Amino acid sequence: MSHDNLQYIEQLVASGIFRTRDEAMNEAIDLLRHRIESQDTDSEAYESWSARFEEWLAGHGDIEAVAEDDREGIYAGRGE
Numbered sequence: 001m002s003h004d005n006l007q008y009i010e011q012l013v014a015s016g017i018f019r020t021r022d023e024a025m026n027e028a029i030d031l032l033r034h035r036i037e038s039q040d041t042d043s044e045a046y047e048s049w050s051a052r053f054e055e056w057l058a059g060h061g062d063i064e065a066v067a068e069d070d071r072e073g074i075y076a077g078r079g080e
Helices: 003-015 021-058 071-075
Strands: none
Touching: 003 071
């Protein structure tokens, strides 16, 4: 742990936010665990959504239509 982090923990203990360094460290570790677990859950949720989306895509056929995106196609019949 860096010197700055140790100083910060000492400040937290001195201010009364935590009773001991161990209590402060345990809180920090719990917060990190929660953050990591949340990221795993988010990743799993994305994987689930992605699989459902791919399944939905597979259930729809390819579109054979071609869009007329040239000037004549866009402005046809408008008096030009």
